[in-house]
Amino acid sequence: MVPFLRKRILSSAVxxxxxxxxxxxxxxxxxxxxxxxxxxxxxxxxxxxxxxxxGFDLSVxxxxxxxxxxxxxxxxxxxxxxxxxxxxxxFDAFPVTLQLAGVTMLLAITGAVLIGSLxxxxxxxxxxxxxxxxxxTAASIPDFWFAVMGxxxxxxSLAWLPTSGTLGGPEVWVLPVATLLIRPFGVxxxxxxxxxxxxxxxxYVKIARSKxxxxxxxxFGHALRNAVTPVLTVAGDLTVGLVNGAVIVETIFGWPGxxxxxxxxxxxxxxxxxxxxVLLTAVTIFALNILVDVCHALTDPRVRQAVPA
Amino acid sequence: MTTAETSAAPAEDTAPAxxxxxxxxxxxxxxxxxAVAAVVLTSVVLVALFGRLFIGDRAQRQDLDAxxxxxxxxxxxxxxxxxDVLGRSVLARLIDAAATTLSVAVPAVLCSLLIGSAVGxxxxxxxxxxxxxxxxxxxxxxxxxxxxxxxxxxxVLSPSxxxxxxxxxxxxxxxYLRTSRxxxxxxxxxxFVDAARTFGTPGRHxxxxxxxxxxxxxxxxxxxxxxxxxxxxESSLSFLGIGIQPPDVSWGLMVxxxxxxxxxxxxxxxxxxxxxxxxxxxxxxxxxxxxIATDPAQRWRLTLPRKRRGASAAVPPEMTP
Numbered sequence: 205m206v207p208f209l210r211k212r213i214l215s216s217a218v219x220x221x222x223x224x225x226x227x228x229x230x231x232x233x234x235x236x237x238x239x240x241x242x243x244x245x246x247x248x249x250x251x252x253x254x255x256x257x258x259g260f261d262l263s264v265x266x267x268x269x270x271x272x273x274x275x276x277x278x279x280x281x282x283x284x285x286x287x288x289x290x291x292x293x294x295f296d297a298f299p300v301t302l303q304l305a306g307v308t309m310l311l312a313i314t315g316a317v318l319i320g321s322l323x324x325x326x327x328x329x330x331x332x333x334x335x336x337x338x339x340x341t342a343a344s345i346p347d348f349w350f351a352v353m354g355x356x357x358x359x360x361s362l363a364w365l366p367t368s369g370t371l372g373g374p375e376v377w378v379l380p381v382a383t384l385l386i387r388p389f390g391v392x393x394x395x396x397x398x399x400x401x402x403x404x405x406x407x408y409v410k411i412a413r414s415k416x417x418x419x420x421x422x423x424f425g426h427a428l429r430n431a432v433t434p435v436l437t438v439a440g441d442l443t444v445g446l447v448n449g450a451v452i453v454e455t456i457f458g459w460p461g462x463x464x465x466x467x468x469x470x471x472x473x474x475x476x477x478x479x480x481x482v483l484l485t486a487v488t489i490f491a492l493n494i495l496v497d498v499c500h501a502l503t504d505p506r507v508r509q510a511v512p513a
Numbered sequence: 514m515t516t517a518e519t520s521a522a523p524a525e526d527t528a529p530a531x532x533x534x535x536x537x538x539x540x541x542x543x544x545x546x547x548a549v550a551a552v553v554l555t556s557v558v559l560v561a562l563f564g565r566l567f568i569g570d571r572a573q574r575q576d577l578d579a580x581x582x583x584x585x586x587x588x589x590x591x592x593x594x595x596x597d598v599l600g601r602s603v604l605a606r607l608i609d610a611a612a613t614t615l616s617v618a619v620p621a622v623l624c625s626l627l628i629g630s631a632v633g634x635x636x637x638x639x640x641x642x643x644x645x646x647x648x649x650x651x652x653x654x655x656x657x658x659x660x661x662x663x664x665x666x667x668x669v670l671s672p673s674x675x676x677x678x679x680x681x682x683x684x685x686x687x688x689y690l691r692t693s694r695x696x697x698x699x700x701x702x703x704x705f706v707d708a709a710r711t712f713g714t715p716g717r718h719x720x721x722x723x724x725x726x727x728x729x730x731x732x733x734x735x736x737x738x739x740x741x742x743x744x745x746x747e748s749s750l751s752f753l754g755i756g757i758q759p760p761d762v763s764w765g766l767m768v769x770x771x772x773x774x775x776x777x778x779x780x781x782x783x784x785x786x787x788x789x790x791x792x793x794x795x796x797x798x799x800x801x802x803x804x805i806a807t808d809p810a811q812r813w814r815l816t817l818p819r820k821r822r823g824a825s826a827a828v829p830p831e832m833t834p
Contacts, residue, residue, distance in 0.1 A: 215649075215652075216652075218649060218652070218653065219649075219652050219653040222653045223653070227665065230665045230666065230669055231665065233669045336801070337546070337798075340794060340797040340798060340801065341790070341794050343741075343797065344741050344745070344790060344793035344794045344796075344797050345790050345793075346745050346748050346749065346752075346765070346768075346786060346789050346790070346793075347745075347749070348748070348749055348752045348765070348768065348769075349748075349768050349782075349785075349786035349789065349790070352768060352772055352775065352782055352786070353782075353783070353786065355775070356775050356776075356779060356782070356783075360775065360776055441655070444655075444658060445658065445659075447658035447660070447661065448658045448659065448660035448661070448746075448749070451658075451660055451661065451664075451753070452660075452749060452752070452753070455753065466661060466664075467664065467753070470664055470665060470668055471668075482661075485658075485661075
């Protein structure tokens with residue numbers, strides 16, 4: 205297990221470094237923040253002073269070096285917009301997105317496993333056809349449109365749910381979670397169904413059935429455990445994709461999460477906050493990928509053994 | 514994705530004359546949902562190709578007297594789906610947007626399909642260091658949310674249709690790279706590849722002649738499915754205001770523009786969203802059909818008559834369930 209983990213951590217660290225460096229250079233190319241933050245009437249001295257205070261007058265490699273040295277000391281600079289420490293802003297926003305994503309993935313995986321298995325138990329039955337069509341539709345609806353429609357129907361016309369904001373009881377969660385949920389749910393139902401269909405046609409399922417195991421035991425005890433590998437992989441990828449959805453959902457519903465923070469930082473050239481947010485997201489995704497690999501290794505002995513080769 | 518269909522057909526024609534698989538349109542007729550999806554997609558493509566010839570400047574022509582008119586049958590063809598706040602016909606704008614949306618999605622999918630599968634087949638066939646470098650690059654691209662990369666890059670490069678195509682193409686290359694690498698890595702140890710190698714066939718010919726034809730159906734299916742993803746990302750970008758820029762119009766941009774009139778004029782927001790959903794759902798349904806139709810082990814699901822009556826069911830005995 206330990207050599208397996210070490211190998212995976214090393215190979216996943218490469219993308220992490222690339223992403224952090226990439227965002228550093230790309231952010232520098234979006235234009236000089238001095239133009240955005242100082243009034244047009246600012247004198248040349250004022251501009252130079254602002255640049256020097258923020259370190260923008262240095263060459264890009266020098267800026268990168270400063271950034272890396274500070275980051276090693278867990279200092280990610282201060283926001284140009286608010287003057288707050290970037291670390292603080294990012295850690296304020298992060299739990300919001302994490303909760304949103306956690307609830308969404310929990311619901312998506314549970315629902316998809318139940319419905320997908322049910323559909324796979326009798327391929328081409330009415331249940332299967334309905335589940336397939338619904339999941340395909342769910343996976344193909346644009347999330348921003350779904351959110352706007354939700355606001356129109358349940359927020360404006362029926363007035364059952366709040367149209368935006370995070371204040372209030374559980375009802376504020378309904379529309380954002382539903383919006384984030386549809387795509388992962390739709391994709392996962394199809395993946396669970398596909399891998400369950402092949403697992404259920406395997407010889408060991410026939411044996412389990414012939415010795416009199418109940419359908420529930422056959423599905424959840426025998427087939428699901430073998431069908432779980434592709435589901436895990438796709439669920440990991442979908443969780444990365446949730447950040448895409450979080451940008452949309454947090455923008456539409458006004459949630460102060462990391463997606464909205466990143467979009468705002470890009471639009472306002474708030475480099476320090478953008479880099480801190482990207483770094484935290486990248487580290488989370490990195491940890492998530494490791495977690496998925498560990499789950500693979502735990503559920504499938506072949507993965508563990510394949511590593512030394 | 515009619516392009517995918519038509520190019521899939523000749524690939525089937527090259528199969529040996531004996532035991533040739535049934536024509537693709539017959540298989541399409543067996544699956545009602547897929548047939549409807551094909552009709553919807555074909556009409557979207559036709560509208561995108563020729564719609565602009567008919568509407569002229571209707572998509573941009575303003576008429577402030579006719580602002581925010583609801584859909585009605587009384588205002589002629591262009592009033593059929595109502596007007597937006599500047600009195601522009603929503604129908605004309607939908608047609609104009611169809612062309613813009615497809616002119617971003619189709620080139621992006623084709624670029625990533627070509628580059629991704631070429632590199633993937635090459636890496637998978639040769640293996641070794643080439644394979645691991647290609648896979649690492651794919652990991653880097655895939656390990657980051659595509660929408661955020663697109664946002665950062667579009668902010669640097671200014672949002673034009675060409676830049677959106679480039680970013681979406683790069684962001685989706687790993688999907689084809691992984692699929693085609695896996696196919697090629699599996700096929701390279703097959704006997705017919707060994708045989709070709711013993712006769713001294715150069716690597717690129719083996720990839721082109723022996724590996725590509727087998728991997729192609731899978732790749733085209735992935736491309737059809739990916740078309741949805743690309744379309745959805747483009748509309749999300751346009752919705753966020755960093756995709757297609759006015760005066761051009763795409764379906765995602767129309768949703769964004771209509772959002773502030775949601776309470777008074779639902780049609781401006783609802784209709785373009787419906788257009789997106791119809792197109793993407795059709796592509797998904799068609800991809801699901803293509804996966805079955807191109808898989809010899811599953812094709813019987815489409816060739817077998819529904820109630821298995823009549824003598825026409827010439828199914829090999831091992832395939833009868």
